[in-house]
Amino acid sequence: MKRWTGPTAKMRAARARERLGIYKRMCVQVDKRDGDVCRACGEWVGDARHHHHIIFRSQRGTDTLDNLLVLCARC
Numbered sequence: 445m446k447r448w449t450g451p452t453a454k455m456r457a458a459r460a461r462e463r464l465g466i467y468k469r470m471c472v473q474v475d476k477r478d479g480d481v482c483r484a485c486g487e488w489v490g491d492a493r494h495h496h497h498i499i500f501r502s503q504r505g506t507d508t509l510d511n512l513l514v515l516c517a518r519c
Contacts, residue, residue, distance in 0.1 A: 467507045471495045474512045482516035489516040 474495060482489050494515045499505030 463507070470507050470509060470512055473509055474514060477509065478514040481514070482519055483513040484515055484519035487516055487518075489514060492517045 475493070480488050480490060480493075482493075494517065496513055496515045497505045497507075498511050498513065501507075505511050
């Protein structure tokens, strides 16, 4: 199998790493904002938290504080 290389592949990989870094920083801020409480049911989430996009990225949602929230595993 041939591996994709070249400037286009390197640029896409760099953008993906940058997006992941932005997402991780936003998750830290969402954790501070929401604490250990599920935004849907109000229960304590502990380490079983999920960072959820209100508008999915596939539907042009962003990795911003107003589009992310903390949910428990049940919700």
